[in-house]
Amino acid sequence: MCGICGILQFNKAIQTHELQLMTHALQHRGPDDAGYVLSNIHQPSIDSFHDEDSVAEVKTAYPSLSHNSQYQIGMGFRRLAIFDTSVLGHQPMLNHDRSIAITFNGAIYNFEELRSELQQAGYSFKSKSDTEVVLTAYQHWGINCIQKLNGMFAIALLDKRDNTLYLIRDRFGIKPLYYSQHKDALYWSSEIKAILKVSSLEKQLDANGLYTNYIWQQSADNATCFKHIKALAPGTYIKIDLAAQQTTTHTYWDTLQLTHLKRTNTSIAQIEELLHQIVKKQLKADVPIISMLSGGIDSTTLSAIAKKYKPDLASYTLALNEQHYNELPQANAIASHLKLQAHIQELHADDLLSDLDASLTHFEAPYTSIEPVVLAAKFMHDKQFKVVINGIGADELFGGYQYYQRIYQWEKLHRFSWMANVIPPLPFQKTKTLQQFWKAQTVSQFYGLFHEGMQLTELQQLVSHPLSIPTPKQYEAIEQLPISNLEKISLLDLQHNVGNHHVVREDLSYMKHSMEARYPYLDHELVAAVFQLKTALVYQKNTNKPVLRAIAQKYILAANMQMPKKGFELPTAQWLSNNKSIENYAFEALTQLKKRGIFNNKTIDLWWQQRNQSAVVSKIWQLISTEKMIATYLDA
Helix, strand or coil, X not given: CEEEEEEEECCXXXXXXXXXXXXXXXXXXXXXXXXXXXXXCCCCCCEEEECCCCCHHHHHHCCECCCCCCCCEEEEEEECCCCCCCHHHCCCEECCCCCEEEEEEEEXXXXXXXXXXXXXXXXXXXXXXXXXXXXXXXXXXXXHHHHHCCEEXXXXXXXXXXXXXXXXXXXXXXXXXXXXXXXXXEEEXXXXXXXXCCCCCCCCECHHHHHHHHHHCCCCCCECCECCCEECCCCEEEEEECCCCEEEEEECCCHHHHHHCCCCCCCHHHHHHHHXXXXXXXXXXXXXXXXXXXXXXXXXXXXXXXXXXXXXXXXXXXEECCCCCCCHHHHHHHHHHHCCEEEEEEECHHHHHHHHHHHHHHCCCCCCCCCHHHHHHHHHHHCXXXXXXXXXXXXXXXXXXXXXXXXXXXXXXXXXXXXXXXXXXXXXXXXXXHHHHHHCCCHHXXXXXXXXXXXXXXXXXXXXXXXXXXXCHHHHHHHCCCCCHHHHHHHHHHHHHHHHHHHHHHHHHHHCCCCEEECHHHCHHHHHHHCCCCHHHHCECCECCHHHHHHHCXXXXXXXXXXXXXXXXXXHHHHHHHCHHHHHHHHHHHHHHHHHCCCCHHHHHHHHHCCCCHHHHHHHHHHHHHHHHHHHXXXX
């Protein structure tokens, strides 16, 4: 788990001080070590350099980075040492003849099996790191090696044998990778903030990226909120032919291909056994590891299984005073039952203020609330943990959200959708819900009812001019598939809720405090196995997550099984209404945003007056985080 970045200039030398600035902007992702490699398009060799933060052995082995170089390609790296914490795991890593260089961010859980396979093919290894396995796998199998990788990864590979450069992202986009193609240059990084260090890059808001973020809580179709900067799509790699100056994009894995799998006689017992294997693999680390423990089914089941393979397993729980958000009683009960080393973080509204500015500005896009994972990551980091097991993905894979049950109702009401234009608007919540359901003509529109931030009409009021926001391309593709609506919802969840939203924010949150998060439920082999279960097992009208429940009941307490679903979130609405300091913070941010003149200030004022309504609070926080984003990344 680290930070990677790089620069490619086709027709002139790169500015190595900008490469250094980019790398230093990622220091929080990798405080343990740093380094660089540089090369030229027509130069067969790759040269290594140390950074001021490199470990002593690296400083001794390589020269410092010169700011007067004539190189065209540069790769920077920040290391968070998880596997083989010795200097042998230093990156950028080169192969034996220095013809291939890699910077790798992530974790490969089957690296030991791959290393054995490569050793049988005649390769030897200097380190015990997964990075060296990926490098050697590429040397042996070429780019097709990524099909063999089980894990999360963002990779930059420079191959001087055929003069190619690859940028690669894992199947679900767990590890982020952004890039900017600007004139005759290419920049890439684990976080946008590093790319923004490039002086020649035009730094402006991308209106469409911002607007789709407001609606979908993440910019659509791999755009970002910044012009000229894109996210590499999950399951995708870019190949750059350096000599020909040609760039091509390739999809090596797509969630849509899950629909090609046959619903066989795969059993729940087989899913359980596979989950055991996955958790066991993801517990591998040469540093302290902890498990998230909310008290609900997802994290509790993982913790119970993990305890079987790691007897000294520790757990983390967030304790809040607000009853609707507090999961401490159930978490304490299961921690005691499993004999976990429980770590509990008690949090109050005033605890936010010391780090709220830094937390909001760390994100490079607006968000609908205050992110609790940042606070959790800092707490766990301060307790000397480096790796955390997380339950993200269970709801999307096993059908945990309320819309997996509500869609049955929508399908029935859909036959009477013509009534939406007949019945006048009424102030009753059930009637409003009914009218919303009628207006949703497609599965994507139904799904959007549960995932939109601002409604399009609200966004139009905010910007004061007509807008036409297209449906994301991935939604359109899923809509056309000849599968059930429930399966479409699951695909939308895996592509949007996971790949475009959850893992992006999770990565930024954990890595802000140098923490690696692992997600057993997002193992691509597990996802494929669940998609081979008969749909009647996976989706049930009156029960959410029936498959996971059938597994969980063997390991956890009845109280945890019966616990109402609670998201890992903070009571932002209550704190905005009841805490004067947070209210002042929000008001000041909105005041600064209004001075910019980019939105309709009357709409902002109206929403502020309505801040006691929970539906409005999310829009207020989207605007607050927009102001912080602009002030941090564009004003400077």
